[in-house]
Structures are given as structure tokens and as C-alpha cells.
Amino acid sequence: MAMKALSKATIYQVAQRAGVSIATVSRALRDSDLVTPETRERVHAAARELQFTPSRPARSLAEGRHAANGIVFPDLVGPYYAEVVLGYEATAGSLGSSVLILATNGRPDAEAAVRELAGRVDGLTVMGRTVGDDVVRGIASTGLPMVLLARDPVDGVDTVRAGNTNTAKALAEHLLGHGHRTITFLGDPDGSSDVAGRFAGVRAALAGTDALLSLVRGNGLDLDSGRTAARQILADRPDAVVCANDEAALGVLLAAEEAGLDVPRDLAVTGWDDLLAARFAGLTTVRQPMRELGATAARWLNRRINEPPLENTAARRRILATEVVIRRSCGVHEEVHP
Amino acid sequence: MAMKALSKATIYQVAQRAGVSIATVSRALRDSDLVTPETRERVHAAARELQFTPSRPARSLAEGRHAANGIVFPDLVGPYYAEVVLGYEATAGSLGSSVLILATNGRPDAEAAVRELAGRVDGLTVMGRTVGDDVVRGIASTGLPMVLLARDPVDGVDTVRAGNTNTAKALAEHLLGHGHRTITFLGDPDGSSDVAGRFAGVRAALAGTDALLSLVRGNGLDLDSGRTAARQILADRPDAVVCANDEAALGVLLAAEEAGLDVPRDLAVTGWDDLLAARFAGLTTVRQPMRELGATAARWLNRRINEPPLENTAARRRILATEVVIRRSCGVHEEVHP
DNA sequence: TTGAAAGCGATACCAC
């Protein structure tokens, strides 16, 4: 039987086999027009026979670029980040760039991991509160193109995010319209700038009204944290609980059910993200363009990477629109739902 | 010849600054014990001052490895893949490897993209029906360590998957227990081996009974495809619709509601995956260890990568356990739900 | 312990 030809072929072997120099191989393989169709074909044949694939590190070293970019996010748990990352990958891929991902989640060495990642890419997207501003500045100052995603801006770095405050204000006003007067916000404004913006919006809506706003930070934005926090919140019998995201809100829904409370009659609940589950739970929430957030970041990063060094434009900011999605959980509406 | 504005420092500059050779810098920075604590410190200081970070391509070229591995999946849409990829990233990261992702989704050049990815990593995990067996074999034959995830095995390549057939059989038997006799399976067995396994399980359960099984392939496994397919299915008034995944099942639920059908009284519906939404939709489904699937693949791949070439063990197979999760949608149970 | 130098595998400039 034939021997397993696993040692990858190099450009030298292809050159030898085709009877040309490595320079010619390089040209022929990248379809340079400085090669005779004849030799071009000969080289391609040799390459094919040897199953030649150029070494990526060698290429990168010679070209001075990685042809890859990276995205750092806190976690991939929950549909929110997943959608954003997917949008990012799809767009980056179509722009001809490979994508490296890094979830800083429970990583103790997040900062080091991010720096290491920065060394593997032509540009980096940093999402949410994964690493401090100092790290972002440090990396940006090396000249590596960067884009911030769903995160407070840093001087000189592009930022893409989804609208929080205005939409949160609209949501809270809708709640007021239902007659709710004691409102609890569940989420930690110090935990992420998104949450901070949402809280600010709610507060703005209640300012100058007779409604009462209280804040419960909770332990996180997942279902169980929401459920746990809700047990405490429900003891105070607020009219409504505005949650920082859908998962927490779903947890509150579960806790309310346990407590024998009817939503929305006894308690109104709202979330944020419009997850698939929100639809089936009848949860009033806010929809944000997750896929588009990722796609925009990828597009911007690509632009920065290919930008002529001297035309370096000022940092961009963009806030993508979000919208309130009214369902059953925010209060009793005219029509009766089955 | 343009001047690089922010050229990163090289090992040469560090060497010069520390007054040593590049060899010494290399050793000092990788904490070799062949260096005086004294010079070690001097080198570290110089590196720090110059903000030196070794060039990844240069390192990879010299070491002959990437310190990275990749995972290919069809799509990241829907919580299923996201969870698997997260589990993968977390484990790979903790094993000291960077992770490259590739969604073949709507990519016309999926095969080329996978090959290109293969050139950037020390090992590759291929999930589902992203590329053909020929491509898998081709890559595996170059000696690149691989792991197959949720996909039919290929000779000589490790495979990790979740149980389908037996659990599907149990699920179908439960349905029979409810008295359902006309059952429609929604999903394309030719579209993925997972779906094929689930269908096989259902068929096995009905074999030898008086129950009738029909197959509707549908156009996909997302909510809208399920909803659309359901409109056709419902015309036949089956007792139960067994869906290949939760998203399709949720679509069926929506269509049933539109048609004025009561689930489970008029129609039983089951899904697969146990998404968060399934819980709130009261959907009977099957839970699979998504996170663990990814983690196992990452662990196996790591083992292969670091395996002494000659101890090359036979291809491994593992099927992780799945379990039926009974909720309301499969039929009327004793207890009355609110 | 440290330094000199030989790779690693491409790209691209400069002659011919």
C-alpha cells in the first residue's frame, strides 16, 4: 500500500517538482500575471500532487499580517452574545478574515489572554466589560485597530452599541401608563454600561412623577439569579419589576408563579433582548439588533485595518436602534388573551 | 519604503537594550533556567519598557505549531450551537489553546474556508454536516488531529455525539402511552445524522404497533420553517407531531394556536434540545449536554495534539447521554396545570 | 551562562 504522505509539502518541494524556483511557485500560485500560462499550470499540477498548502505562519511573517481578527466577549451563554458573535463571524468571514474568539467569562487570566489574542490578529473587537479601559488603551496604543462593542467608549476607539436609555424610558412610561407606581429595577448598573443606560432611562421616566423606583442589583443576569433576586423583591410587592435582561425576567416570572402571583394582574414584569423564550412567556421586552451589532463591528474593524495609515479618521460612534416589544407581562391590556 | 509609525518592538531591540543576544532574550522571556536571575531581570525590564510582545507568526514558524485550534459548525443561530461552541472555547482556552471559529452556514466557499482554517490550527473539530466526508478524510490524511462532533463517524477520526435513537424511542413510547396513534415526524433525516437517529428511534418505537408514522421533511429547523410545515401537517390532523428540534416544535405550537387547536388536547407536540423557550412553552423535549459535547471535543482534540506520534491510538467514539423532559405538550397528564 | 548562526516557509525586490 501507499505510504501516508503526511509531512506537509513546502514551497521548495513544489518548486523542485515543477522544475522552477520558489519565486515562480509563489507567483504561479497567487495567479500573478508575470507567469506563463504554461508554467503556471505546471506549478499548479505539482502543488496539487503534493497537496501543498502554504504555511500560514510563514505567510503571515512575510506579509506582516495575520488575515484574522478577534472578538472578546464576557460569555457565550444565553442567546444574546451568541447572536452578536454570529453576526460578527459571518461578516468578518465574508470580508476574508478568519475569526478568533475569546470568552473571558470565568477566566482568571482574562487580561493576559486578551493580550495574547491581540498578537494573533490584525484587529480586535472588545465586547462589554471584559477587560479594563487601561488594557483597551494599551492595546490600541500599539496601533492595533480596535472596535468596542456594547461598551462605554474609550478615547480614540470606535464604538458600536445598541440604544438603552431612550428605549428604557419609553418602556418605563408604558408601565406608568398601566398605572404601575412602585417599580423595582433588577440589575446592576455598575456591572455593565448597558444596564447603567437602561436604569438611567427608567429613572428618567419616573422623575417628576409620584412613582417610586427601587434598585435591586441581584447576582447576575441569568435565570437563576433572577429567580433568587425575585424572592426578595416580591416580599415588597412592587407593581412592576423592570429587569436588565430577559433571562433575569424569566426567572422573576418563575418566582412569581411559585409565589402564586398572577402576571400581569398582581405583578408586571419586563425584560430586555427579546429572546425566543420571551415570546412564549408573553414577556414584554426590548428588541435589539444583535446580529447587526456584530456585523457592524466587523465591518468597522475591517475598514480600520485596510485604512491608509495617514487617513486615519476620528473615532466613530454608532448607536443602533432598539424597540419596545409589548406583550402580556407588562400589564392588563384591552384585549383578552387566551 | 514607508516608515512604520508604530512598529512593534522585536526581540532584537530588546536584546540591544538589555545588552545581550537575542538567544538570551528568548530564554529569559520563556523562563529558561539557563539564565542568571540577574540578566533575566534585565531582559524583562527591557521588554517591559519596549512593550515587547513576541510575534506570533514568527513563533509559530519556528516552533512548528500554532497554539490554536479550530471548530467548524453549520451555524451559530439558535442556542444549541452556541452552547456547544461555548463549552468548546472554555475548555480549549483552559488548555492553553486559542480558538478559531468558522460558521459554514450560507457560505458558498465552505470547503475552501475549512481548508484554510485547517492551515491555521494544530487541530480541528468539525461539527455536523458542514463539509463532506471527503474533505474530512482529506484533512485528516495530512496528519492534522481532528474530532467530529454531532456527526456521522469517519474512519480513523474521533467522534463525540449525543444519544439520539434510544431517547427518541423512549419519547415515542411515551407518546404511544398517551394514546396517540397517528404521528408525524417533522425533520429531514437526510439533513443531519442527528435527525436521522431521532427518526430511526421513533420508527423503532412504532414498529409492531398499530400506530401510523408519517414523515414531513420541512425546509429547515428554525421557527418559521416549523410554522410553515405545520400548516401542511395540521391539515391531516395527526395526534402528535414529533419535531427534530425545539425551534421547529415551537413553530408548530404557533401554527396550532393560529389554527385554533389546543395543545395537548387536540394535538401533541414534542421537540428536541430543551431550549430555554421550551420550558416556558411547556414543550416536552429532550435535553442534551451541549456544553459537555463541546468540552469533550476540545479535550479529545487536545489529547490528540499532544499525543506522542507513535502511540497513536485507535479512533474513539463517545455518545453522551440525553434524557426526555416531559412537559405539557405531549398529552394530558393526571395533574391539571394552571 | 551566553552568543553565533542555522533553520522555519513564505513574499517580494532586483537582476538577468
Add this chain to the structure above:
DNA sequence: GTGGTATCGCTTTCAA
């Protein structure tokens, strides 16, 4: 058009 070769930045013998 092609070939020779310097270069990219680092790791790793091999000597000293």
C-alpha cells in the same frame, strides 16, 4: 517571465 536572495522574528542547537 524567471531565478537568486534578502527578509520577516523567533527558537534552538552548537560552541565557547
